[in-house]
Amino acid sequence: MTLTFLGTGTSGGVPALGCQCEVCRSKNPKDKRLRSAALLESGNTRVLIDCGPDIRQQLMPLPFKPIDGVLVTHIHYDHVAGMDDLRPFCVFGDIHVYANKATEHGLRHTMPYCFTEELYPGVPRLELHVIAPHRSFAIGDLEIMPIQVMHDRLPILGFRVGNFAYITDMKTIGETEMPYLEGVDTLVLNALRWEREHHSHMLVGEAIEFARRVGAESTYFTHMTHEIGFHDDANRQLPVGFQFAYDGLKVNL
Ligand SMILES: [Zn+2]
Ligand SMILES: [Zn+2]
Ligand SMILES: [Zn+2]
Numbered sequence: 001m002t003l004t005f006l007g008t009g010t011s012g013g014v015p016a017l018g019c020q021c022e023v024c025r026s027k028n029p030k031d032k033r034l035r036s037a038a039l040l041e042s043g044n045t046r047v048l049i050d051c052g053p054d055i056r057q058q059l060m061p062l063p064f065k066p067i068d069g070v071l072v073t074h075i076h077y078d079h080v081a082g083m084d085d086l087r088p089f090c091v092f093g094d095i096h097v098y099a100n101k102a103t104e105h106g107l108r109h110t111m112p113y114c115f116t117e118e119l120y121p122g123v124p125r126l127e128l129h130v131i132a133p134h135r136s137f138a139i140g141d142l143e144i145m146p147i148q149v150m151h152d153r154l155p156i157l158g159f160r161v162g163n164f165a166y167i168t169d170m171k172t173i174g175e176t177e178m179p180y181l182e183g184v185d186t187l188v189l190n191a192l193r194w195e196r197e198h199h200s201h202m203l204v205g206e207a208i209e210f211a212r213r214v215g216a217e218s219t220y221f222t223h224m225t226h227e228i229g230f231h232d233d234a235n236r237q238l239p240v241g242f243q244f245a246y247d248g249l250k251v252n253l
Contacts, residue, residue: 001042001142001162001253003188005245006058008222009033010192010201011078013054016226023226030231030246034058035078036168036223038188040161045140047071049159049166055082058247066092069139072099073168074156075106083111087124094125098137100146100157104130133157134180147180149173152200160184164253165214168223171200173210186253187216188245193227204228208242220245 007013014033015024023031035052039062048055048070067089073079080103086095099107107128108115114126131137133148145160149170158167163183168190181187191207192198201223202210211219221244228234228244235243 001040001164003164003166003186003251003253004039004041004062005220005222005247005249005251006037006039007034007052007054008224008245008247008249009035010223010225011035011076012225014224014226019226021226023228023230026230028231029248032247033224034247036190037079037082038166038222040142040166042141045142047139047142047144049073050079050168051082051086052078053081056085059085064088067095070095070097071144071157071159072097072103072107073158074100074151074154075103075110076151076169079169080107080110083107083126084114084124086126087122090125094127096127096129096139098129098131098139098144100132100155101130102155103157104128131157133177145180147177149177154200162253164188165216169201170210171198171202178213181214184214185217186251187211187214187219188222189219190223191221191228191244192223193225194229196227204238208239211242217241218251219243220249220251 034054038049040047133146136145147158149158150172151169163185165184166188189207191204192201219242
């Protein structure tokens with residue numbers, strides 16, 4: 001199984017529009033962060049995790065092959081705004097989208113034209129599947145276990161597949177979720193920036209603390225702002241077993 005980070009930026013992406021800081025002006029491709037998304041592949045199964053506004057650009061360099069499912073963490077724009085851009089993949093059949101009840105409701109509301117009785121020709125054919133925490137389901141070769149994390153007061157989903165878990169936009173987590181993370185050795189976690197508390201996202205310190213509770217061997221951070229600093233410098237400041245992911249990074253799981 002492999003994971004490709006398609007985007008590792010926070011909701012506004014890096015460079016941030018209008019920002020002239022040295023990170024936003026950096027020429028290093030690792031300092032350019034599209035909105036967070038990832039591709040999980042195993043055998044012939046390809047699953048997209050989140051589908052934000054940069055998805056067209058993120059999928060463009062990849063082989064054009066079927067996407068067997070889209071796992072959606074939550075309804076925020078930076079995680080769902082690219083759904084319509086999956087249209088070309090309908091040549092392979094309907095697109096199966098997996099989301100919790102609130103996100104499913106949100107998608108029907110934001111893209112009503114995709115869910116009418118008679119579809120306008122050319123709209124993406126999205127098939128929504130409501131999933132719930134702790135109820136596993138399969139997509140092709142992959143067995144997926146949704147877990148619930150809190151994004152401020154909004155319950156959202158993280159996903160465990162084998163000994164890998166992907167969690168973004170988390171601030172806190174209930175104790176009931178911890179057993180579902182037992183034995184995870186590779187963890188993806190959101191880490192917004194180093195300092196200045198945020199109401200709905202973990203900072204680097206909080207993310208390190210949480211990853212240590214899980215006991216993962218390798219933790220990759222995603223959903224970063226420009227305040228993380230230059231990728232290479234920032235990575236050197238992390239303890240062993242932790243790294244900031246970057247767009248295009250491929251990890252064998
Ligand atoms: Zn987000
Ligand atoms: Zn900046
Ligand atoms: Zn969010």
